[in-house]
Amino acid sequence: MKIDLKDAGRRFNQEWIFRNFTYGFAAAGKYAILGPNGSGKSTLLSVILGSLEPSEGTITYADDTNIIPIEKVYKQVSFAAPYLDLVEEFTLQETIDFHFKFKRFYPGVTAAQVMDLLGLRKAQDKALKYFSSGMKQRTKLALACCTDTPLLLLDEPTSNLDQQGIKWYHELIRDFTADKLVVIGSNQEIEYSFCDNFIKITDYK
Numbered sequence: 001m002k003i004d005l006k007d008a009g010r011r012f013n014q015e016w017i018f019r020n021f022t023y024g025f026a027a028a029g030k031y032a033i034l035g036p037n038g039s040g041k042s043t044l045l046s047v048i049l050g051s052l053e054p055s056e057g058t059i060t061y062a063d064d065t066n067i068i069p070i071e072k073v074y075k076q077v078s079f080a081a082p083y084l085d086l087v088e089e090f091t092l093q094e095t096i097d098f099h100f101k102f103k104r105f106y107p108g109v110t111a112a113q114v115m116d117l118l119g120l121r122k123a124q125d126k127a128l129k130y131f132s133s134g135m136k137q138r139t140k141l142a143l144a145c146c147t148d149t150p151l152l153l154l155d156e157p158t159s160n161l162d163q164q165g166i167k168w169y170h171e172l173i174r175d176f177t178a179d180k181l182v183v184i185g186s187n188q189e190i191e192y193s194f195c196d197n198f199i200k201i202t203d204y205k
């Protein structure tokens, strides 16, 4: 998977959040988008995700041989963010089953293994509305990482996780992302310490 942005910019009303962003992402690179609160990390992630259009410039996606049309990109992406809502009425088991009706498991992974990996078997029949914020965040990360997509986007991945949860997050990254293009939006080193490419959003103002 490759993503190329050329002179990309995004604004809300009259305010430019970033401009002149020319950058190439390629599998299996690990990229971190860095910047202070409100600088535009989530906005750039949303443009890469395909959920926001650039206000100027272009974004193109390609696999090894072909351009991927923008309307098909969602099939290639897994995304987790604290502001991404889960269906609160679903139990954990239903959440896992529902997610994998639409997306394939990472090779070798099963629904039972996702449950084991989460370490939340006791809560498998509990509705997500009764989950703590850390349990919800773990659920989002496990679903995103255990899905067989070439692109993984994570915004503030360790928000609401405790020390043990942060260690668990690093194990997920180690075990499920070797061949993926990974982009992390973050301002905490612990979240992107494994990355090898760094984008400072403040360089594109």
Ligand SMILES: Nc1ncnc2c1ncn2[C@@H]1O[C@H](COP(=O)(O)OP(=O)(O)OP(=O)(O)O)[C@@H](O)[C@H]1O
Pocket (backbone or CB within 6 Å): 012, 013, 017, 035, 036, 037, 038, 039, 040, 041, 042, 043, 044, 185, 187
């Ligand atoms: N839908 C929107 N309409 C108008 N302004 C928006 C919208 N979404 C984001 N913004 C503005 O864009 C700017 C960048 O926000 P963004 O959420 O991308 O920053 P961030 O770097 O991810 O911040 P944080 O670290 O706090 O999550 C902010 O000034 C925000 O108010």
